[in-house]
Amino acid sequence: MSKKALITGITGQDGSYMAEFLLAKGYQVYGLTRRTSTITTERIKHIAANIQLVEGDLTDQHSLTHVVREIKPDEVYNLAAQSFVPSSFKQPVLTGEVTALGVTRILEAIRVGYPQAKFYQASSSEMYGKAQEVPQTEHTPFYPRSPYGVAKLYGHWITVNYRESYNMFACSGICFNHESPRRGTEFVTRKITQGVARIKLGKQKKLLMGNLDAKRDWGFAGDYVEAMWLMLQQENPEDFVIGTGETHSVKEFLVEAFKAVGIKNWQDWVEIDKNFYRPAEVDLLIADPKKAFTKLNWKPKTSFSQLVAMMIKNDLKKEEAGV
Numbered sequence: 001m002s003k004k005a006l007i008t009g010i011t012g013q014d015g016s017y018m019a020e021f022l023l024a025k026g027y028q029v030y031g032l033t034r035r036t037s038t039i040t041t042e043r044i045k046h047i048a049a050n051i052q053l054v055e056g057d058l059t060d061q062h063s064l065t066h067v068v069r070e071i072k073p074d075e076v077y078n079l080a081a082q083s084f085v086p087s088s089f090k091q092p093v094l095t096g097e098v099t100a101l102g103v104t105r106i107l108e109a110i111r112v113g114y115p116q117a118k119f120y121q122a123s124s125s126e127m128y129g130k131a132q133e134v135p136q137t138e139h140t141p142f143y144p145r146s147p148y149g150v151a152k153l154y155g156h157w158i159t160v161n162y163r164e165s166y167n168m169f170a171c172s173g174i175c176f177n178h179e180s181p182r183r184g185t186e187f188v189t190r191k192i193t194q195g196v197a198r199i200k201l202g203k204q205k206k207l208l209m210g211n212l213d214a215k216r217d218w219g220f221a222g223d224y225v226e227a228m229w230l231m232l233q234q235e236n237p238e239d240f241v242i243g244t245g246e247t248h249s250v251k252e253f254l255v256e257a258f259k260a261v262g263i264k265n266w267q268d269w270v271e272i273d274k275n276f277y278r279p280a281e282v283d284l285l286i287a288d289p290k291k292a293f294t295k296l297n298w299k300p301k302t303s304f305s306q307l308v309a310m311m312i313k314n315d316l317k318k319e320e321a322g323v
């Protein structure tokens with residue numbers, strides 16, 4: 001009998017890669033989607049025939065309990081969240097409801113509905129925020145700098161708590177930034193690759209940016225879903241830092257993207273707009289992924305320049321086709 005997996009956030013970047021990955025492993029894949037007035041299944045339309053969508057929302061306990069009871073999944077990947085840091089400053093309470101309390105709701109659904117399910121929580125390097133140590137390991141103290149980071153920290157600790165209180169197989173991947181051609185266009189990498197592609201094609205004149213000095217450890221989302229799966233295949237539930245161990249500034253990403261389309265004078269096209277600055281910034285993130293490298297035998301396969309090239313290629317193609 002094939003294993004059953006339930007993915008929350010299946011319509012998002014990671015959810016779509018996770019669904020592809022699990023289908024390739026022979027899983028029956030179920031995806032939680034919420035009711036919206038416009039279609040949100042763009043990222044999974046190529047696999048729609050092979051997955052089953054079920055309706056629910058992280059703010060609605062009954063829907064989650066019902067879905068877990070019905071499916072009895074072997075594995076649950078909680079990838080749903082209000083995941084955009086600037087929106088968390090504008091909607092801090094909603095972010096807490098979804099990104100923090102939503103984790104308790106899905107854990108409760110598992111506890112009462114099917115406690116033998118293994119649970120993966122999408123924790124974030126944003127929990128390190130004003131980083132207390134460089135690079136960041138599983139033991140680095142947390143210091144979140146946004147309502148999003150604070151909400152993720154709650155989700156992280158409630159996962160630890162359910163593991164310790166109820167002996168559930170529940171663990172977290174503390175994932176550093178991971179990007180792809182499917183990244184939302186509001187996040188900095190995709191905003192850059194889309195903007196640069198449009199500039200190259202003469203469709204855009206300026207790219208308005210915020211803080212170019214922030215540094216992030218950027219990897220490819222397609223590589224990271226494998227690490228998430230590996231965590232649930234371990235004998236015991238443990239938390240892992242997932243990242244590349246390399247850091248680059250937003251400016252370096254910009255330079256690399258303009259270089260990829262053959263534009264040298266990138267400064268001529270970029271303008272700083274203070275509206276894209278955040279009330280509190282996370283200046284420097286860099287993972288120490290040694291534990292994942294050794295215990296999970298996982299390594300990222302995509303380099304920084306390969307990632308930029310992949311995203312630029314995709315955006316050039318999309319912009320040329322006018323989609």
Ligand code: NDP
Nearest residue numbers: 009011012013014057058079080081083122124175177178
């Ligand atoms: P996305 O923003 O692309 O996707 C978020 C998903 O959550 C979407 O499917 C969205 O559905 C769903 N969602 C939002 N609110 C609710 C709700 N109330 N109920 C049910 N579903 C909801 O995020 P990513 O794929 O990039 O990230 C996946 C997870 O990993 C998130 O939890 C994120 O916080 C975390 N993370 C991401 C990192 C990254 O670099 N990408 C790094 C570390 C952690 P809809 O389509 O309907 O909006």
Ligand code: GDR
Nearest residue numbers: 083085124125126176177186187188189209210211214276
């Ligand atoms: P982040 O990602 O906040 O790290 O969270 P984002 O791409 O939004 O920002 C990265 C850095 O770039 C700086 N920046 C800009 N950011 C955006 N969005 N737009 C701009 O114009 C801009 N200019 C500069 C930001 O200030 C920041 O320092 C992502 C999300 O996926 C989270 O859900 C996840 O948990 C973390 O990564 C790890």
